[in-house]
Structures are given as C-alpha cells and as structure tokens.
Amino acid sequence: MTPHRIWNSEFETMPRDRLRALQLERLQTVVRTAHEKVPFYRDLFKRGGIAPADIRSLDDIRKLPFTTKADLQSGYPYGFFAVPMKDVVRIHSSSGTTGRPTVVGYTRGDIDRWAELIARLLTAGGVTSEDVVQIAFGYGLFTGGFGLHYGAERVGAAVIPVSSGNTQRQIMVMRDFGSTALVCTPSYALYLAEAIAEKGIARSELALRTGLFGAEPWSENMRREIESRLRISATDNYGLSEVMGPGVSMECACKSGMHVSEDHFIAEIIDPDTGEALPPGRSGELVLTTLTKEAIPVVRYRTRDITSLMEEPCACGRTFVRMTKPSGRTDDMLIIRGVNVFPSQIETVLMEMEETEPHYRLIVTREGALDDLEVQVEVNEKFFSDEMRVMRAIEDKIGAGIRSALGVTARVKLVEPRTIERSEGKAKRVQDLRKPQ
Ligand code: DLL
Helix, strand or coil, X not given: CCCCCCCCHHHHCCCHHHHHHHHHHHHHHHHXXXXXXXXXXXXXXXXXXXXXXXXXXXXXXXXCCXXXXXXXXXXXXXXXXXXXXHHEEEEEECCCCCCCCCEEEEEHHHHHHHHHHHXXXXXXXXXXXXXXXXXXXXXXXXXXXXXXXXXXXXXXCEEECCCCCCHHHHHHHHHHCCCCEEEECHHHHHHHHHHHXXXXXXXXXXXXXXXXXXXXXXXXXXXXXXXXXXXXXXXXXXXXXXXXXEEEEEECCCCCCEEECCCCEEEEEECCCCXXXXXXXXXXXXXXXXXXXXXXXXXXXXXXXXXXXXXXXXXXXXCCCEECCCCEECCCCEEECCEEECHHHHHHHHHCCCCEEEEEEEXXXXXXXXXXXXXXXXXXXXXXXXXXXXXXXXXXXXXXXXXXXXXXCCEEEEECCCCCCCCCCCCCCEEECCCCC
C-alpha cells in the first residue's frame, strides 16, 4: 500500500498534547481579539459574565456564549469584521436563502491559511502536482470555486477554473483537457456521470481518477453510486462560509470521517435543544471556533449541522479528530407526524433499491392536522413498465423500506427517468409546503 500523503505533517500529525497547547494559546488570542475589536462580542461576553482572562484551559471554552446565524445576520454587512477594510483583500457571502446573507471577509493572511487548508484537503484526497483539477464549483460570492482554486494552485496542480454549470462544456473540458480530478457537489458529479453516459463517451477517453466533493450532505450509498458511475475514488470535504468556506474538514484515503484541521478550528458537539456539550461519539450540533482567522474571528458558532466526533486514531497518521458525514442540518430536519426525518436517511434507503435512480424529491404537505410525505423517485429504465401493477409493487417495496428504516409512512411515487430536475450546485430536494414559501 502506498503511504498516506500528508501536506503538512508537522501540524496534521502533531501529538495531541502539543496540539491542545497550541489550541489554547490560539483560543486565548482569538477571544482577546474578538473582545477588543468586535463590539458584538464585547457585549455578548459581558452579558455572559465572562472576560478573556477567564479562558485558562481548553475546557473553559464552554464558558463562552454561542454565536448564531441570526447574530451574524444582525451585523450585516460588516459588523463582525475585526480589521479595517484596508486589511481586507477578499469578500464572499452566503447565498442568503435563509434570510439576509452573511458577508465574510479575508485578510491576506486568511487567504494564505485558506490555501494551506485546501492544500491539505486536496492532498488527503490524493491530488498532487501531477493532477489536472477541474473546479466545477461556482466562482463568485460562493466560497467553493475560489476557495478550492488557490489550494489547488498551492499543491502545484494544473487548475481549470471552469466554474459551475454548462454541462456540455464541462464534459468537453474533462475529455479534451484531460482532467484527472473533479471538484464539485456530489449531486453535480452524478449529473455529469449521467450526461457523460448519455453522450456515449467511453471511459477510456477520460483521464479522471479522483473526485473531491462537498458543500451538501450525501450518503455512503451516493458515494458508491458516483464512484461506480464515474469509476473514480470520491472523498468528502466540509466547510461553511461563516467560518471560512471549504477546508474546515476533509476525508483522507481511509474515507471514514473528515479530519477537522484542529490547529485552525475547535470543534464541539452540543445537544441542539439544551446547548449542553456532548461527549465524543454522540451525535449533535457541530459548534466551531476559528483559531487563526483575522478578518472575522468566530467564537462558538452554531453550524446547525448534525454530526459526531471520533477521537480514535486514524490509519492515515493524522492526529486530528474526525467528524462523521453530516446527516443534515437542524433546520432541514423534517418532522413528519412527530417523527424526525433527515432527507439523507431517505436517500440511504432509495439508493439501496436497484429499481430506482439516485434522483429524488421530497414533498411535504399537511392535510388537516396530518403531515403527508411524498417521495418522488425516478425509476430505472430497466424496471420501467406500462403496467400499473408492476410499478405499484416497486412503490410498495420502497415504502416498506422507508417505514422499516425511519418509522415513518411515506407515499412513494415513481416518476419516469430524467424527469427530476438536475442540480449544477447544491441540490434542492425538499419542498416543505407546510411552511410559508
Ligand atoms: O458550502 C462551503 C463549501 C464549499 C464546502 C465547497 C465544501 C466544498 P456554504 O454555502 O456556506 O458553504 O454552506 C455551508 O453546507 O453548514 C452544511 O450544511 C453544508 N455542507 C457543506 N459541506 C458539506 C458536506 C459551503 N461535506 C453548509 N456534507 C454547511 C454535508 C455539507 N453538508
């Protein structure tokens, strides 16, 4: 077996006691800076009865209040900046689908560290200076395109900044420019795989060997589907604009959890209802604190992403904790007749059925006092039939699968192949018509 490639062994394999000492030192600095430079934090700490000098150990982080998305939104646009605009060299923003967008800034040092973190991510996913990296994330206010770009250059790869969309051009570029690594959302990777097959392009015409996917939840079954359709190895990576963008955590070749770059971030898991810290292994809401961000230090940010932390050592040699694939967000969780349902759990069931394609949509409505969940999923061409009876039997089988896995009854509706809208970025699979749109 080839040894695991690590971009920055000094930090990525640092003994945990040294790492913890480094984290404490950096945490103290961040809390001091946030207190000194950002009025919001000064007020927040004051209301919480805490002063920077009270942070004497890493566990003291729990004394600090949380920061929420609503807090960041209240500072729109620059209320959270800890440096003057002359020191800011880049601005990105969240899409603002849930209210006001959050605007994030980066100093030159932040951009430099971001490239370092992305270089770690790409190296963990098997990318080297030999690779031709096709970046099909949007370049723009979204952090995906530019974020991955600078890290790929740092690794020394040949970067193709094709950006998102225009699927036919993506395929042309992939084939003619000899892309060896693909960077995009998992749902777009699947769409590309389908479009490549439809075009009748032989696998031997493509040099693609690896894919680095993130920015949305995807199940293990979805990974298998993408790996077999594109015949590549696929790794996951996680991040969010409020905290930096991509590069917070990434999978290594072991593909068993994403290593959090703990020299730059502290990760905690809390019970989303009580705010209580949860021990390793327990699933809850991820809370992140930045340790090195200059333009916007973020203290105990409630990500709303549901995951758990694994402290066991990893075979790759990295000493950073790993987070499991986020199952979803607290605000994406559907409550169907009292049962908590994450779309990714339904995806897992659907992907186990050979009769269906990995394209689905969930529609939630309310009839009187009762919630109704409709699962629309494309039927595989091979199983498509004009006979109602045959289709009904497949629907019943899927319904039974969902009931036994999630304890919820869903109405399953098979739809014809290629009728569900494909996504070029983050897939929108849920329509909750109970909420005002
Ligand atoms: O999606 C940053 C990013 C870009 C990450 C490219 C990875 C690759 P936002 O648009 O602010 O930033 O969305 C952040 O997306 O809170 C999660 O809910 C979700 N998310 C991101 N990565 C993953 C992942 C970027 N690997 C939000 N698995 C986060 C599951 C993810 N969810």
